[in-house]
Amino acid sequence: MTTLRHRLATDTRYTLLGLPMAVVSFAVVVVGISAGLGTAIVFAGLPVLAATAAMARHLADLERVALPGVLGRPVARPPYRPAPRGRAGCAAP
Numbered sequence: 001m002t003t004l005r006h007r008l009a010t011d012t013r014y015t016l017l018g019l020p021m022a023v024v025s026f027a028v029v030v031v032g033i034s035a036g037l038g039t040a041i042v043f044a045g046l047p048v049l050a051a052t053a054a055m056a057r058h059l060a061d062l063e064r065v066a067l068p069g070v071l072g073r074p075v076a077r078p079p080y081r082p083a084p085r086g087r088a089g090c091a092a093p
Contacts, residue, residue: 002072014070018063025059028052 002010032052039045057080067075 010070014066018066021059021062025056025063028059029056032056 029052032048032055036045036049036052039048061077064075064077
């Protein structure tokens with residue numbers, strides 16, 4: 001059984017270290033989506049949107065690293081579906 005002081009220290013550390021990461025993650029995702037949607041009309045935004053989605057996935061992985069200390073149990077990465085393949089071997093629309 002964990003003591004109240006240990007639990008409070010663990011939760012405080014998670015919150016204080018997680019806040020800067022959350023602010024940076026939010027800014028990266030919002031800027032990426034805005035830039036991707038803004039330039040999607042000339043098709044330059046599609047790779048930006050794809051890169052933003054990949055970045056968001058990696059940022060979520062970083063957040064999952066800190067969770068076991070707070071929850072007291074491991075957190076598994078959810079199984080992501082692979083992208084469907086088109087006839088030419090690239091992603092289908």
